[in-house]
Every structure is written in C-alpha cells, then in structure tokens.
Amino acid sequence: MDLDPSLTALGRLGGFFVLRTTAPPDHRPRTPARTHAPDHRPPTLAQAYVPGRPDVRDDPLSVRVRRVADALGTPETRVAASVAQQGLTARLWSVALGSAALYGAVPDLSPSLLRWDPRGSAPDDLWLTAVRPLPGDAATVAAMVLDGHLRPLTEALRSRHRVAPGLLRGNAASALAGAARELDRWGRGHGRTDVAARAAGLARELLAHPLLSGAGTLTGTAFRRRSCCLYYRVPGGGVCGDCCFPRPPRSSPRGPAA
Structure with missing residues (x-):
C-alpha cells in the first residue's frame, strides 16, 4: 500500500501515532518583506542531536529536558532526561511501526526532515517536512529509527547528563514494545488482525537487533525490561508496568538505588 501524502490514517491509531505533514500553527513562513526575520520554525531533530556540554541551556535537547523536569516536578x-528520551522514542517507534503495519511502507523519518517542538506537551509534537515512502520492513525501520535517531540521541543525552546507556536502551525497547501492544489492541478492536500481526512480527525482529537485544523479554504482547527508567524517583511516581523492579527501590546508606 502507498503512503497518503498527509498520513491521515495514522491519526486513527491514537495520539502517539499522529505525524503532522503541514506547518504547525505557530510557523510563520518567510516573505520577501521578512527575508531577514528570525526563523520561527521548530528545530529539526538533527539540530537536537548535536552533542553538547552539561551547562548548555538553549539547545533543543536541554530545553526539552527542562520542560519535562518542570512538568514532573523533579x-x-x-x-x-530518561523520561524525555522515552517520550520521544515512543513517538518515533509509534510512527514507524504504525506506518509499516498499516500501510506496508514507512515515511522517511530522517532527523533532517523531522521538526520537533521541544517546549510542547506530551506526546512530543513532530512535523515531517516531506513524505518520502520507504519499504516497511524491519531492516529499514531499524536503520531509520535505531541508527538514524536513537544512536545520536543517546550520545547527545549522555554528553549532557549522567544517564546509563543500559537505561536508555531499556527505554527504547520498552517504547517499541508499547507501540506494538497499542497496534495489537487497535488491530483486534477494529477487525484488522493483519495490522496486529505485522506489528508483532516487526517488534520481534527489532527487539532482536544488537542495539536492543537483551534489554528485556517479550512474551506475547507483554514486555519485561531489565532496567528501570527512574520514574519511581519522580515525586508521587512509582514503577512502570514493565519495570524490572516489582516495587520502588528504597535508598541505601550508600545512596539511592538506580
């Protein structure tokens, strides 16, 4: 099946699957009279993935982490940083997996084509500037999401924050399993078992990828990760449904559990 230019069908799957293909409301295009006016477009994800220093405050990734910290009260x-990475990763997996399962093809999600509002609320607001269809197979999705986004995102986050690579890998695997689970639920509820089956098959292949292998165990649509995203450290937070911990860890004399 071909992609439709507006990717309209993705919107039926839920908020995490929506991908805009038109300019966001606050986008103000340049005109001849505004040739030298500031560019008000959201940054591309390629701009967000540039490694930085811990004290950098105005780059898109740092802006997003502060936005999430304020929202969580932590x-x-x-x-x-962990929660921000998991939120963005969930959006990328949802769009890629949803497109592959629904259309049999995926849009090119190159970081230079995706604009992102780091100051927006959840789920992350993404805007694709050009719809270029690619094959909807696991190899293409892995190259696009794992290599194109999650490698540079991990490097950029770790250059700014003290976040363990295994934690970020677990977040990526958890987000993938969550997207597949939502597609299974939607497919079965709408008489589209083909969508559910394609999503499940892709998820299994992708979780076997070297960048995700060993991050957790998938049993049917249920996933149990081998790391913790640290959400239990948020005021009023607890452990997630797929956490390696059955209950929130307690602090030890040597410091808080991680």
Whole structure:
C-alpha cells in the first residue's frame, strides 16, 4: 500500500501515532518583506542531536529536558532526561511501526526532515517536512529509527547528563514494545488482525537487533525490561508496568538505588 501524502490514517491509531505533514500553527513562513526575520520554525531533530556540554541551556535537547523536569516536578535532570528520551522514542517507534503495519511502507523519518517542538506537551509534537515512502520492513525501520535517531540521541543525552546507556536502551525497547501492544489492541478492536500481526512480527525482529537485544523479554504482547527508567524517583511516581523492579527501590546508606 502507498503512503497518503498527509498520513491521515495514522491519526486513527491514537495520539502517539499522529505525524503532522503541514506547518504547525505557530510557523510563520518567510516573505520577501521578512527575508531577514528570525526563523520561527521548530528545530529539526538533527539540530537536537548535536552533542553538547552539561551547562548548555538553549539547545533543543536541554530545553526539552527542562520542560519535562518542570512538568514532573523533579530536580533530578537525569530522571527528566530518561523520561524525555522515552517520550520521544515512543513517538518515533509509534510512527514507524504504525506506518509499516498499516500501510506496508514507512515515511522517511530522517532527523533532517523531522521538526520537533521541544517546549510542547506530551506526546512530543513532530512535523515531517516531506513524505518520502520507504519499504516497511524491519531492516529499514531499524536503520531509520535505531541508527538514524536513537544512536545520536543517546550520545547527545549522555554528553549532557549522567544517564546509563543500559537505561536508555531499556527505554527504547520498552517504547517499541508499547507501540506494538497499542497496534495489537487497535488491530483486534477494529477487525484488522493483519495490522496486529505485522506489528508483532516487526517488534520481534527489532527487539532482536544488537542495539536492543537483551534489554528485556517479550512474551506475547507483554514486555519485561531489565532496567528501570527512574520514574519511581519522580515525586508521587512509582514503577512502570514493565519495570524490572516489582516495587520502588528504597535508598541505601550508600545512596539511592538506580
């Protein structure tokens, strides 16, 4: 099946699957009279993935981590960085997996084509500037999401924050399993078992990828990760449904559990 230019069908799957293909409301295109006016377009994800220093405050990734920290009410930037990474990763997996399962093809999600509002609320607001269809197979999705986004995102986050690579890998695997689970639920509820089956098959292949292999165990649509995203450290937070911990860890004399 071909992609439709507006990717309209993705919107039927839920908020995490929506991908805009038109300019966001606050986008103000340049005109001849505004040739030298500031560019008000959201940054591309390629701009967000540039490694930085811990004290950089105005780059898109740092802006997003602060936005998440404020929303969660946590002073721990590594916790906010983990939650921010998982939120963006969930959006990328949802769009890619949803397109592959529904259309049999995926749009090119190159970081230079995706604009992102780091100051927006959840789920992350993404805007694709050009719809270029690609094959909807696991190899293409892995190259696009794992290599194109999650590698540079991990490097950029770790250059700014003290976040363990295994934690970020677990977040990526958890987000993938979550997207597949939502597609299974939607497919079975709408008489589209073909969508559910394609999503499940892709998820199994992708979780076997070297970048995700060993991050957790998938049983049917249920996933159990081998790391913790640190959400339990958010005020009023607890452990997630797929957490390696059955209950929130307690602090030890040597410091808080991680």
